Amino acid sequence: MSADRQTPPLAVVILAAGKGTRMKSDLHKVLHPIAGRPMLEHLIASAAELQPERQVVVVGSGRDQLERQLGSRADLAVQEPQLGTGHAVQQAEAALAGFSGDVLVLYGDVPFVSTATMRRMLDRLHADDAPEVVVLGFEPADPLQYGRVIAEADGRITRMVEHKDATAAERACRLCNSGLMAVRAGRLFELLGQVGNDNAQGEYYLVDVVNVANAQGGHCAVVVTPDPDEVAGINSRGELAEAESRWQERRRDRAMAEGATLIAPQTVWFAWDTVLGRDVTIEPNVWFGPGVTVADRVLIRGFSHIEGARLDEGVEIGPYARLRPGAVLQAGVKIGNFVEVKNATLGPGAKANHLTYLGDAEVGAGANIGAGTITCNYDGYFKHKTVIGERAFIGSNSALIAPVRIGADAIVAAGSAVSRDVADGELRLVRAEQMVKPGWADRFHDAMKRKKAEKGRN
CATH class of the missing domain: 3.90.550.10 (Spore Coat Polysaccharide Biosynthesis Protein SpsA; Chain A)
Structure with a gap:
């Protein structure tokens, strides 16, 4: 022309x-x-x-x-x-x-x-x-x-x-x-x-x-x-799978040509709009859904599932991490194994390394989320927000019952169920008083052993 x-x-x-x-x-x-x-x-x-x-x-x-x-x-x-x-x-x-x-x-x-x-x-x-x-x-x-x-x-x-x-x-x-x-x-x-x-x-x-x-x-x-x-036309499920395979193969080649490391390329599945920075490392068996942006020097460990999320520079996630739509991980955030993040922003350097659910939340810079922590964001009708301040420490197996705010530098003791705001620098411990009955376990075991022996004779 x-x-x-x-x-x-x-x-x-x-x-x-x-x-x-x-x-x-x-x-x-x-x-x-x-x-x-x-x-x-x-x-x-x-x-x-x-x-x-x-x-x-x-x-x-x-x-x-x-x-x-x-x-x-x-x-x-x-x-x-x-x-x-x-x-x-x-x-x-x-x-x-x-x-x-x-x-x-x-x-x-x-x-x-x-x-x-x-x-x-x-x-x-x-x-x-x-x-x-x-x-x-x-x-x-x-x-x-x-x-x-x-x-x-x-x-x-x-x-x-x-x-x-x-x-x-x-x-x-x-x-x-x-x-x-x-x-x-x-x-x-x-x-x-x-x-x-x-x-x-x-x-x-x-x-x-x-x-x-x-x-x-x-x-x-x-x-x-x-x-x-x-x-190539697509008229069957088999041809659909072949088209997917061809598309993925080309996208993997492009990712590596543009500076990403794919440890096992054939096991990584991209979406049509996945954006990768330079020096990103992706371990085997990672799946990207639509709407994912990954910045430079991000490490994505194996078996992670990511959709609708933003990972800023130096983030590390996985293995077995799940990032759902609305997840924003700012620079240096670490998300570990079996951690799920949905509609939540984690500030620079925040960590949630094990067995945690963070939904409808805002986590401040440098905060540490202990293993087993859950943001209880849904009351059966509406979603509610949890705000965790900078450098806060959330002990393991804690339930944060939204709407709730945890202040900067606050500590939530392990095993707490927090339903009221925690002030900056405050320690919140929410546990039932422990009951101690000396000798009770020995008596229980002796009684059960006798019952089992009697049942065996009959």
């Missing part, structure tokens, strides 16, 4: 009307997540970088789910009955009424088409020879049942054909059709109106717009992606 040519407006049409029966799921196929993000959202995010003026999602069953997911971000067009991909794109015509720019046709179950590839398609559409349709092709290791793109060496397409309708010679061609296209809006719907359904499936194929254009003396072109994985 020449630098002096003004970029025309863009519309994106995403086909998502398939029933997804092979998923065997009540969840719409394109809403199944990869790296914690619905596959449809991966695609929309890539397209968004091109700043489309219009966005139309063609739906069939599961429309209510897509409406909830997308809100006002896209127009929905309904395809019912479903008579093929060409018929599906036709359903977007009303939503694009008056639109005169370019149209990218994408597929909701082909989520990893890159922005760069989309841009290449649009650039080719506006090349000097001005093709009427640009098709994205790929060359898989095994062409399987894919439709073929019969093209000349310069990329000019002579024929598009579905596998079922292809001759043996055409099936020998390794250049396959991804289904993705770039077309000018006015020409797209003009061509679709001339597509018939005289084929093995009795459907209106989108690819036939190329054949119609060629028959009218026009010409079309193919752009080939060098990465077949980019256009």
